Amino acid sequence: MSNLLDAFHLTALPPEAEAFRAQVKDFLKENLPDATADIRARSWLGFDAAFSRRLAQRGWVGLTLPASYGGAGMDAFRRFVLVEELLAAGAPVAAHWVADRQSGPLILKYGTDAQKDFYLSRICAGTAFFCIGMSEPNAGSDLASVRTRVTRCEGGWRLNGRKIWTTNAHHCHYMIALVRSSGVPEDRQKGLSQFIVDLSLPGVNVRPIVDLTGDAHFSEVTFDDVFLADGTLIGNEGGGWEQVTAELAFERSGPERIYSSIVLIDCWAEHLRRHGASDADTVLLGSFATQLATLRSLSVAVTARLARGESPIVEAALVKDIGTEFEQAIPALLEAAIAADPGQEVDAELYRTVAYLSQISPTFSLRGGTREVLRGMIARGLGLR
Known part of the structure; x- marks a missing residue:
């Protein structure tokens, strides 16, 4: 048990990372589109290609990638600061998010x-x-059971199958797909590979899925005899499981796993400043602040391991699990707090924001791995299974 617990060392962001924060704040003052809180609450689901390109012009997309490829060559700590400020402001970052966070690395x-x-x-x-x-119909959270398959052909591969719950696929140029290149689904992790799929290729069909909020962030993607040329395989054939596991450490470790409801907290705090706070409101706000501070410290500790070139797979799973539980609790608790005083004046913007997050928050514990899967990983990390 100590091996996992010892991995979390209280870590302060280095001075150069904190100095970078001022640059990010200045950029957001000049470039962040005006939007109400319920729109800003979408943040890393908010697609705005023009905003992402302005960010790229500053060198802040691919922030940790080498300068030889157009990146900024900065460390994981400064990426943490950038992500933290973008999410706190509710910036629409979905366009570049996956490429910057995990596809590029x-x-x-x-x-x-x-x-x-x-x-x-x-x-x-x-x-x-x-x-x-990654995800597929009828596979649930069992990623190793993927059935989408590539088969060898002259000059490359043929791809057939389906992926689902693919965020922003209908806006994206490419997908990195985990597929079976040999064997059968019962082989589990063996025989899996990763390919870069150009989503404009013949045989690719992307169908957006409208969610409970009325947005269409997710898509179902089908592949009907899609030709993938040689050169689209990433890494070694059959090495997909190791690669995708490392990739998920990037997906699960960032501030987005604790800040998805941060705009709502700010909106509610502003409501309390204008209309006054009861003792119960003050206690609840203090509870949010202490939980957020603790989760942030855990997230920074994981970032420190990424900065050292490590792959903190289990540690990232732990932060993601408890972080999303916190994120999901916020709209539920604030709904109760608002309902506790039905006579109080409540701004329509606050109502819309809490309503949106109440509807979307069930997905927080699904994306990036379900709670049950993550807790299985954590149990193995603690030596309990």
């Missing part, structure tokens, strides 16, 4: 020189947006 680590030269420069320029091809 994955290609940098496992890709060929040709893949790095082609894709990383476009990611850093904000002209190549990526989505994640």
Whole structure:
């Protein structure tokens, strides 16, 4: 048990990272589109390609990627600061989010020189947006049971199958897909590979899925005999499971796993400043602040391990699990707080914001791995199974 618990060391952000924060704040003052809280609450689901390109012009998309590919060559701490400020402000970052967070680092680590030269420069320029091809219909959270398959053909591969709950696929240029390149689903982790799929290819069909909020962030993507040329395989054939596990550490470790409801807290705090706070409101706000401070410290500790070039898979799963539980609790608790005084004046903007997050918050514990899957990983990390 101590091995996992010892991995979390209280870590302060280095001075250069905190100095970088001022630059980010200045950029947001000049470039953040005006929007109400219920729109800003969408943040890393909010798609605005123009905003992402302005961010890229500052060198802040692909922030940790080498300068030789157009990145800023900065460390994981400064990326933490950038992400923290973007989410706190409710910036619409969905366009570049996946490419910056995980697709770019994955290609940098496992890709060929040709893949790095082609894709990383476009990611850093904000002209190549990526989505994640992991989940499949009828597979639930059992990622190892994927049935989407590639088969060898002259000059490349043929791809057939389906992916689902693919965030922003209908806006993206490319998908990094986990597929079966050999064997059968019963082989589990064996025989899985990752491919870069150009979503404009013949045979690719992207169908947006409207969610409870009325938004269409998710998509179902079908592949009907799609030809993938040689050079689209990332890493080694059959090495997909190891690669996707490393990729998920990037997906699960960032501030987005604790800040998805932060705009709502700010909106409610502003409501309390204008209309006054009861003792119960003050206690609840203090509870949010203490939980957020603790989760942030855990997230920074994971970032420190990423900065050292490590892959904190289990630690990231732990932060994601408890972080999303906190994120989901916020709208439920604030609904109760508002309902406790039915005679109080409540701004329509606050109502819309809490309503949106109440509807979308069930997805927080699904995206990036369900709570049950993560707790299984944590139990193994603690030596309990």
